[in-house]
Amino acid sequence: MVNSRDKMVHRRLLDVALERLQEEPVLLLQGPRTVGKSHLLASIATAIGAQVLDLDDLDTREFVAADPMRFVAGPGPILIDEYQHVPDVLDAIKSDLNRDLRPGRFVLTGSTRFDALPATQALTGRLHRIEVLPLSQGEQAGVTEDLLARLLARPEEVIDAPPSTSTRGEYIERIVRGGFPLALARRGEAARHRWVDDYVRLTVERDIRELSKVRQAAMLPKLLVRMAAQTAQVLNIANAAGPLGLDEGTAESYARLLEAVFLVHRLPAWGTRLMTRATRSPKVHVVDSAIAARLLRLTPSRLESRDPSAMTEFGHLLETFIVGELLKQASWMDGIASLGHWRTSNGDEVDLVVERDDGRVVAFEIKASGRVRSQDLNSLRKLRTHLGDRFLAGVALYLGNRSYTSDDRLHVLPADRIWTPCGPAG
Numbered sequence: 001m002v003n004s005r006d007k008m009v010h011r012r013l014l015d016v017a018l019e020r021l022q023e024e025p026v027l028l029l030q031g032p033r034t035v036g037k038s039h040l041l042a043s044i045a046t047a048i049g050a051q052v053l054d055l056d057d058l059d060t061r062e063f064v065a066a067d068p069m070r071f072v073a074g075p076g077p078i079l080i081d082e083y084q085h086v087p088d089v090l091d092a093i094k095s096d097l098n099r100d101l102r103p104g105r106f107v108l109t110g111s112t113r114f115d116a117l118p119a120t121q122a123l124t125g126r127l128h129r130i131e132v133l134p135l136s137q138g139e140q141a142g143v144t145e146d147l148l149a150r151l152l153a154r155p156e157e158v159i160d161a162p163p164s165t166s167t168r169g170e171y172i173e174r175i176v177r178g179g180f181p182l183a184l185a186r187r188g189e190a191a192r193h194r195w196v197d198d199y200v201r202l203t204v205e206r207d208i209r210e211l212s213k214v215r216q217a218a219m220l221p222k223l224l225v226r227m228a229a230q231t232a233q234v235l236n237i238a239n240a241a242g243p244l245g246l247d248e249g250t251a252e253s254y255a256r257l258l259e260a261v262f263l264v265h266r267l268p269a270w271g272t273r274l275m276t277r278a279t280r281s282p283k284v285h286v287v288d289s290a291i292a293a294r295l296l297r298l299t300p301s302r303l304e305s306r307d308p309s310a311m312t313e314f315g316h317l318l319e320t321f322i323v324g325e326l327l328k329q330a331s332w333m334d335g336i337a338s339l340g341h342w343r344t345s346n347g348d349e350v351d352l353v354v355e356r357d358d359g360r361v362v363a364f365e366i367k368a369s370g371r372v373r374s375q376d377l378n379s380l381r382k383l384r385t386h387l388g389d390r391f392l393a394g395v396a397l398y399l400g401n402r403s404y405t406s407d408d409r410l411h412v413l414p415a416d417r418i419w420t421p422c423g424p425a426g
Contacts, residue, residue, distance in 0.1 A: 009142070011043070011139060014043050020128060024104075025126050026105060028109070030110045030129055031111070031132030032262035032263070033203060033262075036132065037081070041107060050076075054081045054082070055082045068086060068092035071092075072092045072106070076105040077107060078107075080106065083108040083110050084110045090123055093105075097123075101126070111261065112207065112210075112260055114127075132331075133327065134288045137174060143419065146329070152362055161420070164416050166414065166416040171318065172303045173300065178290025179288055183199075183290055196294040205217075214257070219254065220258065224263060224264070225295050226240035226241075227264055227284055227286075228264075229296060231264075231316050231320045232284075232319035232323070235255075237251050238251075263286070264286055265287060266284055267341050268338075268341075269281060269340055270341060271353070287324075289324065298310075311368070318368045323366070325419065327339065335357050336355070336356060337359070338353075340352075350394075361383075362393050365379065365380055367399070370399045371398070381407070384409060393409050397418070399414070
């Protein structure tokens with residue numbers, strides 16, 4: 001895989017996939033189109049000495065559809081790219097696994113969420129899913145970022161860091177650039193915009209058509225824009241549907257299709273079983289900040305302005321960008337039980353909560369300013385009170401340059417600490 005500077009990019013998930021292939025009979029790499037799944041699969045094939053069956057190729061697809069059992073039979077490993085084009089292949093894999101359930105039999109990639117396809121129940125208990133997300137900032141720069149891992153292990157260590165030198169303009173550039181490899185390879189803003197426009201159109205027109213018969217297909221791009229306008233906010237499907245003349249039920253089903261092809265995702269509410277005042281509504285995030293910015297026609301010059309509406313839009317895009325980066329780091333890790341946002345009926349809100357398998361928690365608040373006031377940490381304080389010793393750390397990520405501890409287990413860090421190498425763990 002090549003980035004915008006024509007350097008080979010090492011995907012952190014390659015090592016994860018190779019390790020889990022030693023334990024799982026079927027590995028599924030699922031994520032948006034052109035995010036790099038095929039390159040990742042090719043890297044796996046090279047590492048284990050296997051070949052890839054590419055179902056994006058029409059001739060190959062027809063042969064496999066005619067006789068799936070023929071193509072999945074054998075000791076493996078068998079690698080299948082874009083398996084969703086022939087969902088029946090899952091039944092054939094299940095039949096073969098009934099005879100041989102050794103680890104490392106199959107590696108699949110898919111650009112449609114597994115649970116949105118028919119026959120997905122065929123591999124219950126036999127398949128392990130890994131989400132392949134756009135390139136992280138560290139992957140783009142060729143550095144190993146590990147902020148989340150450090151916070152979950154030894155949060156007190158993350159404060160010892162040199163001051164940040166990132167400017168607001170540099171954060172905006174990262175946001176509008178995003179992490180899709182083909183968009184990063186484009187030279188200039190106009191070329192990147194054309195790529196995003198084509199990507200969204202083809203995903204909506206082709207992939208959703210393959211997945212479902214949509215009666216009002218022309219409404220899908222419009223609903224996507226309406227959902228993008230809610231990025232980093234609690235999803236209100238009725239508000240998104242109303243101006244389009246869609247009833248709420250239809251809009252919900254269309255929103256699920258947009259999720260199924262990885263254009264948007266819902267960050268679930270966290271803590272609903274622990275706290276009676278915690279709300280259950282998810283937040284919505286566009287899968288990549290560059291796509292969100294383009295859907296909303298938010299250019300760098302617009303985001304740089306001090307107009308109040310532009311500053312609000314920048315705050316939402318910054319949250320989507322930073323939450324996305326942290327979710328990428330989580331996808332490389334074992335030992336994470338859940339991720340979500342915390343919001344109460346009293347108005348307390350924490351943007352991202354990461355829970356370890358043992359129940360201990362790291363929580364993040366994202367601030368689109370160069371200063372964090374004491375009252376900006378109140379929601380983190382309340383979550384700390386609720387959780388007691390389970391609360392490992394609360395982190396406010398902001399656009400300032402200093403790292404410091406504000407209060408017991410509450411830290412303030414520049415946002416670029418997410419992708420800044422921290423050095424060896426102590």
